[in-house]
Amino acid sequence: MRYILRKVALFVITLWAAITLNFALPRLMPGSPVDAALAKIASTGQAITNTQRHAIEVQLGVPHSNVFSQYGQYWKNIFTLNFGRSYSFPTETVTHTIGKALPWTIVLVGSTTIIAFIVGTLLGVYAGWRRGKAGDSAVTIGATFFGAFPPFWLGLLLLYLLAFRFGVFPLKGGYNEGATPSLTWPFVRDAIVHSILPAATLAITTLSGWVFGMRNNMINTLGEDYVTFAEANGLRSRTVALLYAARNALLPNVTAFGLSLGAVVGGSVLVEGVFSYPGLGNLLYIAVSNHDFPLMQALFLVITVSMLVAIFIVDLLYVRLDPRVRR
Amino acid sequence: MATSQHPREPSSPPPQPEASESPLLAAKGVNVVYEPARGVRIWSVRDVNVTLRPGEFVGLVGESGCGKSTLGFALTRMLRPPARLRSGEIFFDGKDISLLDGEDLRRQRRGGFALVLQSGMNTLNPVRTVAHHFGDILKAHKVEGEHWGQAEIRNRGTELLDKVQLDASLLDRYPHELSGGMRQRVSIALALSLQPRMIIFDEPTTALDVIAQKAVMQTIKDLQREDGFTAILISHDLGVVLEATDRVMVMYAGEIVEDQPSRSLVGGAHHPYTEALLRCYADPRAEEIHLGGIPGTPPDLSLSLAGCPFTPRCPLAEDICRLKDPPLAALGNGLAACHVRARKDSAPVDGGVPATVRQPTAQTSADAEAPPTPSRQVLADADGTEVRDVH
Ligand SMILES: Nc1ncnc2c1ncn2[C@@H]1O[C@H](COP(=O)(O)OP(=O)(O)O)[C@@H](O)[C@H]1O
Numbered sequence: 245m246r247y248i249l250r251k252v253a254l255f256v257i258t259l260w261a262a263i264t265l266n267f268a269l270p271r272l273m274p275g276s277p278v279d280a281a282l283a284k285i286a287s288t289g290q291a292i293t294n295t296q297r298h299a300i301e302v303q304l305g306v307p308h309s310n311v312f313s314q315y316g317q318y319w320k321n322i323f324t325l326n327f328g329r330s331y332s333f334p335t336e337t338v339t340h341t342i343g344k345a346l347p348w349t350i351v352l353v354g355s356t357t358i359i360a361f362i363v364g365t366l367l368g369v370y371a372g373w374r375r376g377k378a379g380d381s382a383v384t385i386g387a388t389f390f391g392a393f394p395p396f397w398l399g400l401l402l403l404y405l406l407a408f409r410f411g412v413f414p415l416k417g418g419y420n421e422g423a424t425p426s427l428t429w430p431f432v433r434d435a436i437v438h439s440i441l442p443a444a445t446l447a448i449t450t451l452s453g454w455v456f457g458m459r460n461n462m463i464n465t466l467g468e469d470y471v472t473f474a475e476a477n478g479l480r481s482r483t484v485a486l487l488y489a490a491r492n493a494l495l496p497n498v499t500a501f502g503l504s505l506g507a508v509v510g511g512s513v514l515v516e517g518v519f520s521y522p523g524l525g526n527l528l529y530i531a532v533s534n535h536d537f538p539l540m541q542a543l544f545l546v547i548t549v550s551m552l553v554a555i556f557i558v559d560l561l562y563v564r565l566d567p568r569v570r571r
Numbered sequence: 572m573a574t575s576q577h578p579r580e581p582s583s584p585p586p587q588p589e590a591s592e593s594p595l596l597a598a599k600g601v602n603v604v605y606e607p608a609r610g611v612r613i614w615s616v617r618d619v620n621v622t623l624r625p626g627e628f629v630g631l632v633g634e635s636g637c638g639k640s641t642l643g644f645a646l647t648r649m650l651r652p653p654a655r656l657r658s659g660e661i662f663f664d665g666k667d668i669s670l671l672d673g674e675d676l677r678r679q680r681r682g683g684f685a686l687v688l689q690s691g692m693n694t695l696n697p698v699r700t701v702a703h704h705f706g707d708i709l710k711a712h713k714v715e716g717e718h719w720g721q722a723e724i725r726n727r728g729t730e731l732l733d734k735v736q737l738d739a740s741l742l743d744r745y746p747h748e749l750s751g752g753m754r755q756r757v758s759i760a761l762a763l764s765l766q767p768r769m770i771i772f773d774e775p776t777t778a779l780d781v782i783a784q785k786a787v788m789q790t791i792k793d794l795q796r797e798d799g800f801t802a803i804l805i806s807h808d809l810g811v812v813l814e815a816t817d818r819v820m821v822m823y824a825g826e827i828v829e830d831q832p833s834r835s836l837v838g839g840a841h842h843p844y845t846e847a848l849l850r851c852y853a854d855p856r857a858e859e860i861h862l863g864g865i866p867g868t869p870p871d872l873s874l875s876l877a878g879c880p881f882t883p884r885c886p887l888a889e890d891i892c893r894l895k896d897p898p899l900a901a902l903g904n905g906l907a908a909c910h911v912r913a914r915k916d917s918a919p920v921d922g923g924v925p926a927t928v929r930q931p932t933a934q935t936s937a938d939a940e941a942p943p944t945p946s947r948q949v950l951a952d953a954d955g956t957e958v959r960d961v962h
């Protein structure tokens with residue numbers, strides 16, 4: 245119970261710190277969003293008038309009040325999900341833009357992260373248990389091979405072969421252009437077909453990390469006295485492998501899994517970019533390349549908060565997994 | 572192992588009235604080698620014979636690193652790579668267990684041989700309760716007609732915890748909630764759950780504080796007397812062993828160098844190494860064995876040893892000691908492996924060095940061909956065979 249209270253307190257404090265940092269950083273950075281926007285207009289050859297500057301200031305919601313009331317307004321905006329308008333998609337609010345991209349990333353990156361974790365962990369357990377034997381070599385060599393691909397490179401390769409050359413999969417996007425996102429079977433099927441290549445790219449390139457991590461942990465726990473003692477007591481090897489070795493080997497990996505779940509919302513900039521996938525990674529890329537400060541700030545906020553929430557959830561889950569933290 | 576030139580006498584137990592009784596454990600010519608993927612091989616147990624009569628409580632002592640644990644693991648078939656039982660027979664209750672494998676070996680552990688490990692800290696699975704531990708063992712050895720449900724496991728667990736003076740309330744605890752002494756008692760109770768006929772205790776109290784050490788040792792002694800299982804107590808502390816056991820085997824550099832009834836050992840040893848150990852025992856505060864007055868360290872076990880392994884540190888060493896490994900021969904009430912003592916059958920010397928004793932051979936230059944460390948002769952090991960005593 246003390247552990248949980250401590251974790252809750254820690255979560256609240258870090259959340260507050262991160263959100264406040266997100267408020268402070270843009271104000272501490274040299275250059276202002278208005279200047280950036282004006283520079284962009286200037287680069288198109290238009291003359292900049294004071295009216296224009298004022299219009300942009302109003303549009304960006306440039307504050308003229310003191311920093312404390314700004315901070316208060318900032319918190320109010322967060323609770324009302326009011327992040328203003330972005331330059332990249334001037335016709336919609338930032339909340340709307342992010343809300344549209346979020347499900348795509350969560351489904352694509354989230355499910356591949358979970359699948360890669362489960363499959364990678366099982367393979368790692370197997371390889372560690374059979375260490376030095378043929379099964380271990382097969383898994384290790386396979387994981388090394390696939391783990392060596394840079395994700396965007398593998399994405400391009402798959403795209404070229406399976407989409408461009410053989411036309412098995414669509415070339416780009418998360419669904420057929422022209423279709424309206426809805427929860428109908430034809431649309432969902434279309435979305436699944438579009439997600440297979442990016443999902444495969446992500447899964448294949450992240451799998452090896454879990455395999456090696458788990459294999460290492462497994463080999464370490466197999467050297468523990470409780471494994472030796474369990475064998476000396478004649479436990480079945482399946483019990484020793486799963487309940488004694490793998491069960492303990494899993495613990496460090498759960499923390500790592502929490503981190504990568506948290507990173508899901510950040511999307512995968514490169515892979516989503518390669519497949520022009522309508523997710524947050526792509527959106528982040530658009531925001532950064534357009535100096536789209538409102539969008540960026542909101543994205544960073546969403547990414548940080550979900551990272552912290554994921555870590556918090558895993559911390560709570562850990563209580564169930566490791567009795568040593570229950571106090 | 573090419574030891575044919577000096578076969579060791581089989582270390583049958585010292586002549587005793589019950590000697591006719593068939594032994595529970597008879598291990599012959601046990602050799603264990605560590606073969607790491609990289610690095611040199613280490614010959615940790617060298618041509619060891621062990622015979623245990625049913626109900627006997629035997630100590631195994633020696634400096635750290637001399638191969639005690641390795642021998643204990645070999646006898647309970649717990650060696651894992653890089654360790655390998657290179658040769659030897661291990662008869663347990665008349666059946667050679669040295670070649671058993673898989674399920675056959677696993678089944679032998681019920682009513683067979685158990686091992687209690689050194690560090691009580693880590694021998695229990697941190698994510699399982701004490702009751703889980705009992706359940707895992709009992710279910711793994713379920714025989715026809717047995718049923719191990721929650722209630723049965725708790726009943727049996729309570730019984731076993733009671734044997735080691737622990738309360739049944741511990742069944743729902745996790746290992747980290749127990750003290751070191753409690754954990755070691757739980758380990759002992761777990762080992763007892765299969766009703767083994769032989770238990771090897773590998774430094775069962777080393778990781779504990781002094782008070783817990785005494786209490787756990789007392790429990791082990793009581794259990795052994797009540798249940799009558801055969802036991803080997805491995806320890807680097809001759810004092811602990813002498814107080815608990817009927818007989819003591821002394822190990823040095825992978826070999827058994829002396830084997831005597833505990834009672835006669837208290838009166839004096841025959842092997843100079845055991846004498847040195849006894850002198851340490853005289854100082855109850857000594858935490859580890861420091862061979863007072865005898866400089867040097869045990870030999871490198873990756874090398875083939877030509878003569879007596881104790882030569883560089885032995886105050887009695889003579890020329891023959893460098894050349895021939897002394898056989899373990901009847902001496903006193905038991906066995907000892909020492910050329911000088913076997914020849915003179917001299918009474919053990921306490922303290923002072925007899926006039927006849929020569930300086931450690933390291934200082935002699937009699938043998939021009941002697942390698943830099945006279946006691947060791949490193950011989951070609953190209954084909955992986957250890958060669959001893961080739962002149
Ligand atoms: N895992 C290992 N790998 C290589 N050598 C080992 C290993 N474990 C033990 N040894 C060697 O075997 C010798 C005997 O070790 P051990 O049986 O643990 O001694 P003891 O129990 O008497 O302290 C040691 O000197 C060491 O060199």
Ligand code: SF4
Nearest residue numbers: 879882885892909910
């Ligand atoms: S054989 Fe020689 S070196 Fe070895 S213990 Fe006896 S006297 Fe010492």
Ligand SMILES: [Mg+2]
Nearest residue numbers: 639640641774
């Ligand atoms: Mg040891």
